[in-house]
Amino acid sequence: MVERWFFRLSLLACLLALGVVVMGAYVRLSDAGLGCPDWPVCYGQLTWPRAESDIIAANAAFPQRPVEVEKAWKEQLHRFVAAALGLLVLTLALLANWQRPARRYQLIGAAAAAAGGIFAYVGGRIGLAALLSVAAIGLPLAAAIAWRDDWRGRASAGLLGLVIFQALLGKWTVTLLVKPIIVTAHLLGGLAILALLWWLVLRQSGWLVAAGKSGLLQYRLTLAVLLIVLGQIALGGWTSTNYAALACTDFPTCNGAWWPAADFREAFVLWRGLGIDYEFGVLDNPARVAIQLTHRLGALVTLIAVLSLVTALIVGSGASAPARRLAATAGALVILQFALGVANVLLSLPLPVAVAHNGVAALLLLTMLSLCHALRPQPLGVRWQGRELKVGRAVAGSATGG
Numbered sequence: 001m002v003e004r005w006f007f008r009l010s011l012l013a014c015l016l017a018l019g020v021v022v023m024g025a026y027v028r029l030s031d032a033g034l035g036c037p038d039w040p041v042c043y044g045q046l047t048w049p050r051a052e053s054d055i056i057a058a059n060a061a062f063p064q065r066p067v068e069v070e071k072a073w074k075e076q077l078h079r080f081v082a083a084a085l086g087l088l089v090l091t092l093a094l095l096a097n098w099q100r101p102a103r104r105y106q107l108i109g110a111a112a113a114a115a116g117g118i119f120a121y122v123g124g125r126i127g128l129a130a131l132l133s134v135a136a137i138g139l140p141l142a143a144a145i146a147w148r149d150d151w152r153g154r155a156s157a158g159l160l161g162l163v164i165f166q167a168l169l170g171k172w173t174v175t176l177l178v179k180p181i182i183v184t185a186h187l188l189g190g191l192a193i194l195a196l197l198w199w200l201v202l203r204q205s206g207w208l209v210a211a212g213k214s215g216l217l218q219y220r221l222t223l224a225v226l227l228i229v230l231g232q233i234a235l236g237g238w239t240s241t242n243y244a245a246l247a248c249t250d251f252p253t254c255n256g257a258w259w260p261a262a263d264f265r266e267a268f269v270l271w272r273g274l275g276i277d278y279e280f281g282v283l284d285n286p287a288r289v290a291i292q293l294t295h296r297l298g299a300l301v302t303l304i305a306v307l308s309l310v311t312a313l314i315v316g317s318g319a320s321a322p323a324r325r326l327a328a329t330a331g332a333l334v335i336l337q338f339a340l341g342v343a344n345v346l347l348s349l350p351l352p353v354a355v356a357h358n359g360v361a362a363l364l365l366l367t368m369l370s371l372c373h374a375l376r377p378q379p380l381g382v383r384w385q386g387r388e389l390k391v392g393r394a395v396a397g398s399a400t401g402g
Contacts, residue, residue, distance in 0.1 A: 011201050014194065016084065024186070025187075029355060032070075033183065034279055040118060040171070043061065044058065049072065090163075093153075096153045097150075100153075107140060110164070111136075113139070141161040176274065180241040187241075191362060191365060195369055202369075215318065215377055224305075236358075238268075249345070262293055266286075267287040268291075306364075330367045340353055340360060
């Protein structure tokens with residue numbers, strides 16, 4: 001019964017995490033990341049200012065950032081959905097460890113420290129908030145390292161620590177005025193949570209158990225391509241957070257040249273100090289061009305790598321039918337992703353296309369993760385309390401979120 005509920009909640013959390021990632025992209029691309037200048041409240045309110053009197057009071061309290069309701073509600077709603085995901089992950093961790101009191105209390109202590117840290121921060125007790133935050137992250141991460149006898153308990157505890165750290169990144173996104181390195185880390189943290197939840201789903205479900213005759217080489221190549229995809233996603237995040245998506249206004253050339261003036265040294269400075277407002281970017285155009293060119297080259301490398309892997313798996317022998325279908329899905333997604341990237345440039349970054357570009361990146365990541373799972377050379381039977389789970393026919397469509 002516990003295993004069944006753990007699987008169902010993992011799947012629900014995975015779907016919610018995908019929604020949070022897409023919603024986060026929508027907030028960022030709507031320039032609403034600073035729609036609420038404080039955290040976790042919004043202009044001092046639990047929701048956001050709507051009444052005229054509330055807006056006047058908020059503008060008086062935050063004169064440097066007047067209320068823009070159309071941005072404030074997006075940011076605060078994103079926080080609410082992310083908080084719901086955090087509670088769901090806490091439920092998963094408690095469910096997996098409830099039968100062991102010491103572990104249960106350790107996780108409850110982490111949740112209490114996280115809540116206490118939020119209240120301390122709102123109350124202006126910054127030092128106490130920092131100490132409680134360290135405890136909130138450290139307790140579940142220590143558990144993930146120490147609890148080697150139960151993969152569910154270990155994975156869910158580590159996931160809880162990651163979610164709490166992700167909440168801190170969300171706070172720093174606001175307090176550090178959308179600093180690119182923080183916002184990019186926040187994006188990657190969200191994708192890491194999504195990927196770990198999907199791994200939990202795959203590990204429990206028994207999907208893609210039949211690996212066929214695939215060998216270690218195929219698995220390693222797939223893992224290498226997965227890392228390329230991750231690198232390209234990070235480059236995409238850096239492009240977005242530095243407002244470099246439209247540094248080149250044409251394609252395949254950039255501002256009418258194949259290799260325009262570009263400042264690569266300035267483009268990848270990760271830390272620029274505190275107190276700088278990064279909204280709409282601070283880089284000169286040559287630095288933004290360098291970021292855009294790097295992202296384009298990365299897109300080309302990713303396209304070639306994924307399509308080469310897809311061809312090898314489909315044409316070659318050894319991969320199972322589910323793995324071949326996953327490979328075909330990855331090929332379709334990477335072509336779609338490339339087309340969306342080109343459309344972003346040619347159409348001047350329309351919001352639906354830009355958000356779809358982020359969503360397809362997440363789906364491509366999950367598909368590559370599923371493909372790695374399907375091609376693992378060792379047996380993939382799932383163990384439930386020491387017994388091998390008998391799994392029927394693999395469901396490839398489920399593995400791609402379809």
